[in-house]
Amino acid sequence: MESSLGFVTPVRMHFDQALALQNGQSLPAYDLMVETYGTLNRERSNAVLICHALNASHHVAGIDPDSAEVGWWDNMVGPGKPLDTNRFFVIGVNNLGSCFGSTGPMSLDPQTGRPYGARFPVITVEDWVHAQARVADAYGIARFAAVMGGSLGGMQALAWSLMYPQRVAHCMVIASTPKLSAQNIAFNEVARSAIRSDPDFHGGDYYAQGVKPRGGLRVARMIGHITYLSDDDMATKFGRALRRAEGALDAYKFSFDVEFEVESYLRYQGDKFAEYFDANTYLLITRALDYFDPAKAFDGDLTAALDATTATFFVASFTTDWRFAPARSRELVRALLKLKRDVTYAEIDAPHGHDAFLLDDARYHNLVRAQFARIAEEVNA
Amino acid sequence: MESSLGFVTPVRMHFDQALALQNGQSLPAYDLMVETYGTLNRERSNAVLICHALNASHHVAGIDPDSAEVGWWDNMVGPGKPLDTNRFFVIGVNNLGSCFGSTGPMSLDPQTGRPYGARFPVITVEDWVHAQARVADAYGIARFAAVMGGSLGGMQALAWSLMYPQRVAHCMVIASTPKLSAQNIAFNEVARSAIRSDPDFHGGDYYAQGVKPRGGLRVARMIGHITYLSDDDMATKFGRALRRAEGALDAYKFSFDVEFEVESYLRYQGDKFAEYFDANTYLLITRALDYFDPAKAFDGDLTAALDATTATFFVASFTTDWRFAPARSRELVRALLKLKRDVTYAEIDAPHGHDAFLLDDARYHNLVRAQFARIAEEVNA
Numbered sequence: 001m002e003s004s005l006g007f008v009t010p011v012r013m014h015f016d017q018a019l020a021l022q023n024g025q026s027l028p029a030y031d032l033m034v035e036t037y038g039t040l041n042r043e044r045s046n047a048v049l050i051c052h053a054l055n056a057s058h059h060v061a062g063i064d065p066d067s068a069e070v071g072w073w074d075n076m077v078g079p080g081k082p083l084d085t086n087r088f089f090v091i092g093v094n095n096l097g098s099c100f101g102s103t104g105p106m107s108l109d110p111q112t113g114r115p116y117g118a119r120f121p122v123i124t125v126e127d128w129v130h131a132q133a134r135v136a137d138a139y140g141i142a143r144f145a146a147v148m149g150g151s152l153g154g155m156q157a158l159a160w161s162l163m164y165p166q167r168v169a170h171c172m173v174i175a176s177t178p179k180l181s182a183q184n185i186a187f188n189e190v191a192r193s194a195i196r197s198d199p200d201f202h203g204g205d206y207y208a209q210g211v212k213p214r215g216g217l218r219v220a221r222m223i224g225h226i227t228y229l230s231d232d233d234m235a236t237k238f239g240r241a242l243r244r245a246e247g248a249l250d251a252y253k254f255s256f257d258v259e260f261e262v263e264s265y266l267r268y269q270g271d272k273f274a275e276y277f278d279a280n281t282y283l284l285i286t287r288a289l290d291y292f293d294p295a296k297a298f299d300g301d302l303t304a305a306l307d308a309t310t311a312t313f314f315v316a317s318f319t320t321d322w323r324f325a326p327a328r329s330r331e332l333v334r335a336l337l338k339l340k341r342d343v344t345y346a347e348i349d350a351p352h353g354h355d356a357f358l359l360d361d362a363r364y365h366n367l368v369r370a371q372f373a374r375i376a377e378e379v380n381a
Numbered sequence: 382m383e384s385s386l387g388f389v390t391p392v393r394m395h396f397d398q399a400l401a402l403q404n405g406q407s408l409p410a411y412d413l414m415v416e417t418y419g420t421l422n423r424e425r426s427n428a429v430l431i432c433h434a435l436n437a438s439h440h441v442a443g444i445d446p447d448s449a450e451v452g453w454w455d456n457m458v459g460p461g462k463p464l465d466t467n468r469f470f471v472i473g474v475n476n477l478g479s480c481f482g483s484t485g486p487m488s489l490d491p492q493t494g495r496p497y498g499a500r501f502p503v504i505t506v507e508d509w510v511h512a513q514a515r516v517a518d519a520y521g522i523a524r525f526a527a528v529m530g531g532s533l534g535g536m537q538a539l540a541w542s543l544m545y546p547q548r549v550a551h552c553m554v555i556a557s558t559p560k561l562s563a564q565n566i567a568f569n570e571v572a573r574s575a576i577r578s579d580p581d582f583h584g585g586d587y588y589a590q591g592v593k594p595r596g597g598l599r600v601a602r603m604i605g606h607i608t609y610l611s612d613d614d615m616a617t618k619f620g621r622a623l624r625r626a627e628g629a630l631d632a633y634k635f636s637f638d639v640e641f642e643v644e645s646y647l648r649y650q651g652d653k654f655a656e657y658f659d660a661n662t663y664l665l666i667t668r669a670l671d672y673f674d675p676a677k678a679f680d681g682d683l684t685a686a687l688d689a690t691t692a693t694f695f696v697a698s699f700t701t702d703w704r705f706a707p708a709r710s711r712e713l714v715r716a717l718l719k720l721k722r723d724v725t726y727a728e729i730d731a732p733h734g735h736d737a738f739l740l741d742d743a744r745y746h747n748l749v750r751a752q753f754a755r756i757a758e759e760v761n762a
Contacts, residue, residue, distance in 0.1 A: 023635035122635040182615035182643045183607060189644045190603040192637065193651070197596030199580055215578030219600060222571040226564060234563035240674065252672055254404035254503040256573065256664060260671065262563040263570045270574070283637060290641065291633055293621065 003070050004078045005085065008062030010035040012101065015134055019096075025121040028110065033058045033094040033101035034135055037077060038085035046381035047089045047141045049132060050077065051149030051156035054224070054285050055277060057100035060092035061085075073150075075360040082369040087381040088145065096131050097123040097284040105280030106207060116280075118204025123284055125152070125292045129159045136167065145379040146372070148172035148314075150357035151324065152285070155292045158332070161311040162294055170375050171311040172368075175321055175357035177328035178302055178335075179293040184323065187227055188286040191220035195279045204280050213279045218270035220282055225269050230320035230353030238262035303335040313343040314371045316364065318356040344371065384451050385459045386466065389443030391416040393482065396515055400477075403505040409491065414439045414475040414482035415516055418458060419466035427762035428470045428522045430513060431458065432530030432537035435605070435666050436658060438481035441473035442466075454531075456741040463750040468762040469526065477512050478504040478665040486661030487588060497661075499585025504665055506533070506673045510540045517548065526760040527753070529553035529695075531738035532705065533666070536673045539713070542692040543675055551756050552692040553749075556702055556738035558709035559683055559716075560674040565704065568608055569667040572601035576660045585661050594660045599651035601663055606650050611701035611734030619643035683716040690717075694724040695752045697745065699737040725752065 016029040035058045040047060050060045050073065061071035061078050077083045077090050094102040097120060105120040112119075136144065147160040147168050154176025161171040180188070195201055198216030206212055229237075241261040242250055258264045298304040313336055317329035326347045336343045348364045350356040356364070375381070397410040416439045421428060431441045431454065442452035442459050458464045458471050475483040478501060486501040493500075517525065528541040528549050535557025542552040561569070576582055579597030587593055610618075622642040623631055639645045679685040694717055698710035707728045717724045729745045731737040737745070756762070 023633075122637070124635075179621065181612060182619040182621065182641070183610075183612045185621070185641050186603075186607045186615065186643050186647055189641075189647055190600060190607065193596075193603060193648070194575055194600045196637075197579070197599065215574075218578065219571060219575045222567075222574060223604065226567045226571065229564075231562060231564045234567065238563040240560065240563065240566070240677075252404075254505075254672070256503070256577075256668060260563070260566050260570075262567050266567055266570055267574070287637060291635070296621075 003062050003074050004080070005037055005062035005074070007065045008035055008037060008071075009065060010058055010101070013135060013138060015131075017134075019127070019131060021121050021127050022124045023122050027096070027103065027121065030096060030103035030131070031101070031107075032096070032103070032131060032135060035059055035062075035071075035092045037061055037090045038088050040089040040139060040141070041381065043380065044139070044141050045143070045145060045379040046087065046376075047091060047136070047139065047144050048083060049136070049144050049147045049160070050090060050092050051128075051132070051147065051153035052092065052095065053149070053151040053153050054289075055273070057098060058092040058094040058102075059100070060090065072358065076365070076368065082365045083148070083372055087376050088372070091135065091139070093132050093135050095123075095128045095285075097281060099278035099281040104278070105204070105284065106278055115207040117207060118280065120280060120284065122287055124288050125155050125159045126163060128156055128288070129163050132156070132160075133164060133167070143167050143169060145375050145381060146170035146172055148174070149176070150174040151176055151354065152289055155289070159292070159294065161309040161313070162305070165308055165310040168311045169379065170314065170371070171309070172314040172371065173329070173332065174316045175318055175324055175354055177324040178295065178332050180290055185290050187223055188290055191223050192283050192286060194219035194223075195282060201279060204283075206279070212274075214274040217274040217277060217279050217282065221273035221277075222266045222270045225266060227323045228354045230322060230351060232320060233352050234262060236351070238265060302331065303338045306335050306339055306341075309336075309339070309341060311341075313341055314368075315343060316346040316348060316357075316367065318348050318350045318353070320351055321354045321356060323354040384443050384455050385461070386418055386443035386455070388446045389416055389418065389452075390446060391439055391482070394516060394519060396512075398515075400508070400512060402502050402508050404503050406502040408477070408484070408502065411477060411484035411512070412482070412488075413477070413484070413512060413516060416440055416443075416452075416473045418442055418471045419469050421470040421520060421522070422762065424761065425520070425522050426524070426526060426760040427468060427757075428472060428517070428520065428525050429464060430517070430525050430528045430541070431471060431473050432509075432513070432528065432534035433473065433476065434530070434532040434534050435670075436654070438479065439473040439475035439483075440481070441471065453739065457746070457749065463746045464529070464753055465757075468757050469753070472516065472520070474513050474516050476504075476509045476666075478662060480659035480662040485659070486585070486665065487659055496586075496588040498588060499661065501661060501665065503668055505669050506536050506540045507544060509537055509669070510544050513537070513541075514545060514548070524548050524550060526756050526762060527551035527553055529555070530557070531555040532557055532735065533670055536670070540673070540675065542690040542694070543686070546689055546691040549692045550760065551695065551752070552690070553695040553752065554710070554713065555697045556699055556705055556735055558705040559676065559713045561671055566671050568604055569671055572604050573664050573667060575600035575604075576663060582660060585664075587660070593655070595655040598655040598658060598660050598663065602654035602658075603647045603651045606647060608704045609735045611703060611732060613701060614733050615643060617732070619646060683712065684719045687716050687720055687722075690720070690722060692722075694722055695749075696724060697727045697729060697738075697748065699729050699731045699733070699735070701732055702735045702737060704735040
């Protein structure tokens with residue numbers, strides 16, 4: 001693995017001021033894992049917050065010295081990258097409830113001395129934003145030059161622009177949506193059902209049993225993967241190719257073992273995920289996705305909901321993304337235009353479905369680069 | 382429940398001539414459940430075979446006296462219906478490996494005296510067609526006026542036109558495809574994974590344990606349901622509506638219980654299916670779907686594959702079907718046109734996704750009705 005940022009070391013930030021949650025509960029104290037790249041300038045005007053999606057973390061870019069893994073958006077963030085760490089100070093935060101070091105279901109509940117498990121509160125996108133605001137406070141950042149995210153990360157960026165309008169100069173929402181559709185919720189619910197019905201789930205309290213619901217997690221991830229890729233991309237990558245040893249006959253085996261390449265790929269992805277991801281976190285984060293709907297408090301009127309924003313917007317979608325299709329981004333853009341907000345919208349012709357937001361595509365990256373050049377000028381980065 | 386056919390009683394047909402299967406094994410003897418409607422004419426020229434999809438059966442129309450259930454295509458088949466049983470003799474056959482009375486994994490293996498379970502052979506669409514041909518033989522039907530099916534049933538109709546060209550006057554392929562895409566196979570594999578990883582599956586030999594992998598079946602069915610409905614249809618039917626008692630607050634509960642209507646619907650469908658369907662049958666039938674690919678033996682050249690056909694074709698697809706999209710039907714139609722076959726193609730603008738082929742849509746039914754009027758004239762029905 002390689003990264004122009006080299007090794008980066010996350011910090012664990014402890015917060016002991018209670019965080020009031022949207023569900024009415026509160027977390028008395030919590031930790032957040034944070035990683036930063038670049039240097040905060042004297043005016044503290046060059047900070048950019050990167051919000052992560054379902055299975056990602058604070059480890060946005062560079063190489064983690066423990067796992068030796070490259071960050072999930074390393075092609076976007078770094079010296080000379082579209083989000084240039086020579087000019088900007090970039091912060092990645094692992095969200096509450098996630099399983100990469102921040103306080104979540106695997107953490108010990110101080111009240112019981114045992115892992116929270118199923119008793120970890122249901123967390124929302126808005127809760128994450130409040131928690132991230134405290135990270136900004138800790139760095140003395142009054143206003144972000146930009147808050148940016150893809151997919152669920154884009155929802156957080158949008159929520160920032162609504163909840164802390166004075167603290168976000170630019171809001172960058174990529175491959176996202178102002179709310180899940182019934183079909184999106186349906187896919188989430190199937191994934192959760194797979195986890196819940198795994199006997200190793202034990203109602204969410206599997207840590208004490210020394211097991212984890214691997215079968216359920218595997219199925220959840222396989223479903224996810226289908227929705228991240230486009231139909232065309234799957235056809236190009238796998239088609240109906242059979243999984244065969246070099247030189248073997250291209251004939252059916254008539255069995256339930258792996259027969260097609262696409263099966264092998266899905267099983268591999270599912271197995272890998274089941275090892276490193278936490279099932280309670282999967283439930284929590286998919287539920288946060290379901291619940292996000294800033295227009296709900298305005299009788300479904302997105303334009304009314306977005307009236308609170310003051311940021312400049314950059315919205316991007318990808319033509320073959322069927323999870324959060326361009327139409328969902330256009331819905332957001334239309335509402336912003338009605339409000340006469342400054343908004344740039346790009347619909348990028350890319351074959352890779354929802355995953356495109358993570359991939360290195362020159363047209364996409366050039367647009368982000370241009371936006372950050374504009375932002376750099378504005379904030380004197 | 383109501384049906385203009387009234388009560389209909391299936392018959393169990395026993396075959397004791399071994400059936401050679403595509404996987405190299407053979408079934409020494411087997412039963413098929415068969416239901417018929419209308420009267421076979423003296424020339425035996427008015428017979429129509431209806432082929433069923435994943436979870437359906439021989440019970441195509443009328444009311445089953447035991448279950449009191451109406452057949453799955455009762456809106457299509459009956460006196461005065463698009464396929465008019467006053468003119469045609471219609472046969473429904475429950476496919477081998479299915480769980481509605483025909484020989485399948487739940488049946489006793491004569492060699493062991495125990496249910497076949499995981500030892501039931503992998504069955505293909507072509508195997509089904511051979512088995513159905515013996516039903517035709519039993520009725521003395523040399524040539525079907527038409528073989529018709531939707532979805533997987535459409536694949537069987539197409540296979541008939543290839544394997545027994547002299548025995549099919551008209552081939553009617555509805556909401557189907559000449560082969561599954563990588564995405565189609567991927568969805569099948571996720572469903573199978575859910576079943577396989579259910580501890581109550583016991584490697585397919587759960588009958589002796591007195592259990593069934595309900596959790597896995599439930600998830601499999603939920604995934605299926607998402608692919609049967611269109612995104613728009615789900616939005617119209619459920620949207621983001623909350624599941625609430627009449628007059629209750631339209632506010633989130635922040636819980637993992639059923640929160641949205643679409644979750645309630647999916648759970649209900651999954652639970653119902655898990656009670657009546659057999660898990661081994663689910664594996665077998667999805668595998669038959671995966672394997673179907675008549676062009677495979679012709680280096681993927683569908684036109685070359687279809688050269689064996691002599692039937693007249695009727696092909697229909699539905700605009701919002703994303704499981705087997707219109708493009709898949711067009712692929713078939715294009716190949717048939719290249720061969721200068723007589724083919725009628727209808728792309729029906731319907732909001733209901735893949736399920737549309739089962740629903741009562743006037744434009745769709747009128748086209749089928751017209752086709753059968755033409756067939757009736759040809760075969761003197």
